[in-house]
Structure formats: structure tokens, C-alpha cells
Amino acid sequence: MDKKNELIEKINALKKEKNAVIMAHYYQSAEIQDIADIVGDSLALAQWAANTKADIMVVCGVHFMGETAKILSPKKKVLVPDKNAGCSLADSCPADEFAKFIQQHPDHIVVSYVNTTAAVKTLTDIVVTSTNARKIIDQLPKDAKIIFAPDRNFGNYLNNVTGRNMVLWNGGCHVHEQFSVEKLIELKRQYPTAKVLAHPECKNSVLQLADVIGSTQALLNYTQQNTATEFLIATESGILHEMQKHSPHKRFIPVPPIDSMHDCNECHYMRLNTLEKLYACLRDETPEITIATDTQKKAIRPILKMLEMSK
Ligand code: 13P
Ligand code: SF4
Numbered sequence: 001m002d003k004k005n006e007l008i009e010k011i012n013a014l015k016k017e018k019n020a021v022i023m024a025h026y027y028q029s030a031e032i033q034d035i036a037d038i039v040g041d042s043l044a045l046a047q048w049a050a051n052t053k054a055d056i057m058v059v060c061g062v063h064f065m066g067e068t069a070k071i072l073s074p075k076k077k078v079l080v081p082d083k084n085a086g087c088s089l090a091d092s093c094p095a096d097e098f099a100k101f102i103q104q105h106p107d108h109i110v111v112s113y114v115n116t117t118a119a120v121k122t123l124t125d126i127v128v129t130s131t132n133a134r135k136i137i138d139q140l141p142k143d144a145k146i147i148f149a150p151d152r153n154f155g156n157y158l159n160n161v162t163g164r165n166m167v168l169w170n171g172g173c174h175v176h177e178q179f180s181v182e183k184l185i186e187l188k189r190q191y192p193t194a195k196v197l198a199h200p201e202c203k204n205s206v207l208q209l210a211d212v213i214g215s216t217q218a219l220l221n222y223t224q225q226n227t228a229t230e231f232l233i234a235t236e237s238g239i240l241h242e243m244q245k246h247s248p249h250k251r252f253i254p255v256p257p258i259d260s261m262h263d264c265n266e267c268h269y270m271r272l273n274t275l276e277k278l279y280a281c282l283r284d285e286t287p288e289i290t291i292a293t294d295t296q297k298k299a300i301r302p303i304l305k306m307l308e309m310s311k
Contacts, residue, residue: 001015007275008035014282021054023069025061026216027238027270031058032278034194037244041217042068042114043085043129043248050307058282059289060273062087067118071299074291081277083287085269087115087203090224092152092171095119099148105167108145111137112302114152115173117123118291123297125305128155130200130215133308139309153177154200157207175267176201178257184209187209187232194230194253197222202234206255210234223247236267 001009002021013033015022024036033039038048042065049057049069056077059066062085070078098120102110110126111298113133119129122197128136137158140146146164148155179202187194188209194233197219198210207213216239223231223243233240234255243252255267281287293301 001034002095004031004275006306007279009036009283011275011279014279017055017061018056018282018285020056020058020282021048021052023048023059025065025238025270026220026242027236027267028060029238029271030241030274031275033238033241034164035275036060039132041129043131043215044217045199045302046067046072046084046114046129046305049078052076054055054109056282056285058278061085062090062267062269063092063289064115064117065308066301067291068114068301070289070291071296074105074293074296074300075284078289079281079285080287080289081281082272085272087173087269088175089115089151089171089173090117090120093117093120093169096125097124098149098169099210101149101169105145105147108147108167109140110149111140111166112146112149112153113154114306120149121302122295124302127302127306129306130305131217132280134161134254136306137164137166138189145230151201152206153203156204157200162253165215170279173201175236175257175265176234177203178265179203180258181205181209183256183258184232184234184242191230191232191253194232194251195222195226195228196232196236196255199235200252206234219243220246223252225251235265236270237265238267238270286289 022036066080110125114129140279146166148166149169155168195211230251238252
């Protein structure tokens with residue numbers, strides 16, 4: 001048996017023995033997605049974490065996803081294959097600075113994207129993901145004053161589609177801000193019938209060229225439902241694995257970043273997770289996500305509110 005299959009067997013045996021589940025985001029490598037019990041977007045991972053019967057959750061994604069799982073199920077053990085798998089978007093909103101920003105905007109409802117630290121969630125009224133943000137903001141009173149953090153591109157997009165004038169925190173994701181408009185225009189010329197799919201964290205100049213804007217799950221659904229056979233994808237390239245798996249006869253082309261030798265965009269935080277690290281973390285039960293009780297109790301409220309409002 002080769003090394004990879006041996007690892008897969010060992011991971012599956014440990015998973016059974018420890019009553020563990022492996023949860024993976026769509027931006028994980030193909031081999032991690034293939035061994036996971038659930039593969040989903042941020043909302044699906046949170047919903048799963050809130051309801052799982054497993055004793056251990058191994059969250060193959062980035063740190064805030066592990067934290068969200070731990071906040072929702074504080075009695076369960078939550079492991080991550082690599083504790084350095086952070087998120088540039090979450091990092092762009094430090095809790096102490098955000099607290100001051102909130103003070104400068106009194107009487108505002110604080111809506112935060114799930115890509116935030118637990119500390120930022122304690123300052124938040126309602127958490128949203130890319131799947132439910134529009135639906136949740138539409139439910140807020142028409143005259144409500146709202147702060148949206150941390151992604152300025154997503155916030156700007158939401159202001160446009162909801163007709164709101166939310167005050168935006170000036171944060172961004174280093175992967176989604178990097179897609180090249182020029183290279184996308186060139187690809188559109190090369191593939192004139194292709195549909196352009198973009199995640200709302202992309203810059204407005206990319207979103208303007210998109211046929212569909214949505215969460216990873218929404219983009220995946222579109223590729224399955226739409227009759228087009230070619231798609232230009234402006235989000236992290238891990239999603240191409242699932243798209244190709246569901247629609248083997250269709251062609252998926254990643255939109256390249258501005259200044260890279262590579263022809264696809266990867267989130268280097270997401271890609272810190274490997275099969276080897278996944279095996280070691282299940283075996284040794286570390287790195288583990290821990291959250292102070294006080295923080296967990298405050299941070300769970302805006303997440304539960306989100307789960308309620310997105311039904
Ligand atoms: P989704 O919730 O759409 O999967 O997005 C998560 C993310 O980190 C996007 O960069
Ligand atoms: Fe964070 Fe961007 Fe990576 Fe998503 S792609 S996890 S927003 S750094």
C-alpha cells in the first residue's frame with residue numbers, strides 16, 4: 001500500500017475509535033475534502049458543529065472555523081490540523097480597534113461576517129456568512145443604522161443589493177483582492193460563452209464582470225444547475241475539486257491573481273492543512289481550540305441569532 005492510502009486507513013480507523021468527525025471547507029486540498037465526513041461552506045460547517053453527536057470535531061479549514069465550532073459546542077473537543085491556519089480577513093479586524101470603531105458609531109447594529117475572531121464576535125449583534133448575509137440584513141428594520149465588518153468588498157456589495165448604507169470596516173482578504181481584472185477580461189475573450197462566478201469578497205471591478213456572485217456553496221450549486229459548460233471561477237481554487245466532481249463533463253477555469261507565477265489562487269492558510277497533519281492531530285488530539293468560558297458565552301449569542309434568522 002502506498003503512503004497516502006496507509007495514512008487514509010489510519011485516519012479512518014482513528015476516527016471510528018474516537019467517535020470523531022472530519023469537517024472540511026471547500027478550500028481544502030482535494031485529498032482532505034475526499035476523506036472528510038462533511039465538506040461545506042462556513043454556514044454548513046457551523047450548522048453541523050451545532051448539531052453533531054461526535055465527541056471530537058476535526059475542523060479542516062482556518063482558525064475562525066474551529067473557533068465557531070467550539071463556541072457552538074463548547075463541551076466537544078475541537079481539533080485543527082495546523083494552528084497557524086489563520087485568515088487575513090479576520091486578522092484585518094483586531095478586537096480592540098473594532099471596539100473603538102463601535103464606540104464611534106453609537107446606536108448601530110453590529111453585523112459581522114463569520115470570518116472574525118471569537119473576540120470580535122463578542123462585540124457583535126448578529127454574525128452572518130456569505131450564504132445568509134443578504135437574507136439577514138433584509139430582516140433588519142429599514143431605518144436601522146448598521147455597522148458591517150470586516151470585509152469592505154462584501155460590505156459594499158451588500159449595500160448595493162440591499163439598498164442599505166451600512167458603515168463598513170476597512171478590511172479585506174488577501175486572496176480575493178488579488179484577482180486580476182485584466183486577466184479575467186482576457187479569459188472572457190478566450191471563452192466567450194463561459195459564465196463568470198465570483199465570491200463577494202472580490203473587488204468591485206471583478207464583481208462587475210460576474211454572472212453570479214455568491215458563497216462557495218452558491219457558486220457550486222450554480223455550476224450544477226446552469227446549462228453552460230465553461231465557467232471562470234473567481235474564488236479560491238480548492239472549490240474546483242468539488243465542481244469538477246459533480247460536473248465531470250464541464251470545464252472550470254480559475255481566474256488568475258494579479259502578480260503570480262501560478263495560474264490559480266490558493267489561500268496559503270487553508271493549504272497549511274495536510275493529510276499528515278490531519279493524522280497527527282487525530283492521533284495526539286492536538287492542536288486543540290480552547291476558548292475562555294466568558295468569551296464563549298458572549299460569542300455564541302450572535303451566532304445563534306444568525307442560525308435562527310437564516311432558517
Ligand atoms: P464561504 O462561507 O462562502 O465558504 O467563504 C468562506 C471564506 O473564507 C471565503 O474566503
Ligand atoms: Fe480568510 Fe481569504 Fe483564506 Fe477565506 S480565502 S480563509 S477570507 S484568507
